[in-house]
Amino acid sequence: MSVTTVHRCPPIILILLFLLITFGSHLTPATIHAQDADTELFAQFYWRHHGIHTLGRVHTPILEVGGVRVQYFDQGRLEDHRHLTSNPAEVVGHTPLTHVLMADAPWMPINGLPVTYGMLREQSGATIPPPEGFAGGTLALQDHIFIPANYGLTPGPGYLVPHQFWTYINRTSLFPGGWMHGVGLPLTQPFEVVVATADGERSLVVQAFDRTVLLLDLAEQHDWAVRRAHIGTDATWLYYGEPLAAAYPAAPPDLYPDAPKRIEVDLQRQWLWAYQGDVLVMDAPVSTGKDRFETPPGRWRIYDRYRLRRLRGSYRGETWDVPDVPAVMFYWGGFAIHGVYWHDRFGTGERHSHGCVGLAPHDAYRLFDWAPIGTQVIVR
Numbered sequence: 001m002s003v004t005t006v007h008r009c010p011p012i013i014l015i016l017l018f019l020l021i022t023f024g025s026h027l028t029p030a031t032i033h034a035q036d037a038d039t040e041l042f043a044q045f046y047w048r049h050h051g052i053h054t055l056g057r058v059h060t061p062i063l064e065v066g067g068v069r070v071q072y073f074d075q076g077r078l079e080d081h082r083h084l085t086s087n088p089a090e091v092v093g094h095t096p097l098t099h100v101l102m103a104d105a106p107w108m109p110i111n112g113l114p115v116t117y118g119m120l121r122e123q124s125g126a127t128i129p130p131p132e133g134f135a136g137g138t139l140a141l142q143d144h145i146f147i148p149a150n151y152g153l154t155p156g157p158g159y160l161v162p163h164q165f166w167t168y169i170n171r172t173s174l175f176p177g178g179w180m181h182g183v184g185l186p187l188t189q190p191f192e193v194v195v196a197t198a199d200g201e202r203s204l205v206v207q208a209f210d211r212t213v214l215l216l217d218l219a220e221q222h223d224w225a226v227r228r229a230h231i232g233t234d235a236t237w238l239y240y241g242e243p244l245a246a247a248y249p250a251a252p253p254d255l256y257p258d259a260p261k262r263i264e265v266d267l268q269r270q271w272l273w274a275y276q277g278d279v280l281v282m283d284a285p286v287s288t289g290k291d292r293f294e295t296p297p298g299r300w301r302i303y304d305r306y307r308l309r310r311l312r313g314s315y316r317g318e319t320w321d322v323p324d325v326p327a328v329m330f331y332w333g334g335f336a337i338h339g340v341y342w343h344d345r346f347g348t349g350e351r352h353s354h355g356c357v358g359l360a361p362h363d364a365y366r367l368f369d370w371a372p373i374g375t376q377v378i379v380r
Helices: 012-018 037-048 097-104 117-123 163-169 231-240 361-370
Strands: 030-032 063-065 068-073 076-080 092-094 144-148 158-162 191-197 200-209 212-217 226-228 261-266 271-276 279-285 298-301 304-315 318-332 335-339 357-359 376-379
Touching (some): 037 076, 037 092, 076 231, 097 200, 097 212, 097 231, 163 212, 163 226, 279 361, 304 335, 318 361, 335 361, 357 361
Parallel strands (some): 261 376, 335 357
Antiparallel strands (some): 030 063, 076 092, 212 226, 304 318
């Protein structure tokens, strides 16, 4: 089970004042690099992989650090890896900033939380024995995934990762090179902190990885429940002083091809992909029809859409009447792809619907805004 550590958060205003301090320059020389092909490389990666959510605002121009072109954002640092690989999914990499900040700034609060990088360092290495019979790779448990603490994923001690984190880091539209390339291995067990907000106290689950610190808001279901901490902001303050004014990279004009749109749903994997031509636009976990209400396979097209819709029905002895169902897209009779706010078991393989394809509300709205009437739906 997870390691639970509860902290009380000081007033947010004190943290904001703390972050106004300039911490000097990094020891590694950095030079500003020409804004040409490198800008296009990072901007393409940013917009194609939902950088507003996964990276946030730009904090520096493109720099050269140790011979590598990099750029800092709210939630991390991108690196140009074209000299290391020709794999399109890996030519842009995420820096393992968590390690760097744990070493260089143990006194610094993370993302304005009542947790410092030094506290992460103290918790790092607190592995647990592998489950009995574990033969390597990763292992799905009831609410966690067991990951051994080595890049070969060979049998040995490791960490528990909440299923919400595991689902998030396996989204190829966010991390095209896979979870190990985009996020890295866990460095701590998950633990809980309590933060003060304008609406009262809220609990967050925190877990450090090589390249990020992930936060899970236990009360959030309509927006992104999992977020990346602003470790890029922390690193920018530490090494370069005040970040640039809030900004986002300019979106490339040819981000997606002028090609047909389609949605594919895999019933066995409980996953959805949205493509424009052959370009992956988004992917997300789903929950489809439970036993006796199985979602039928086939090919259809979206024929009606509602941003909010009351869904009612009765079949095989069960009756349902659900108000304000978000982002409803009917594709065959009463079958629809839509948002679900009454459970959060996406990515577990569990099937909970009466035949529809259920998504977390934020995923459903993103798909709804992208997929017009006529979009092909393939269920297999």
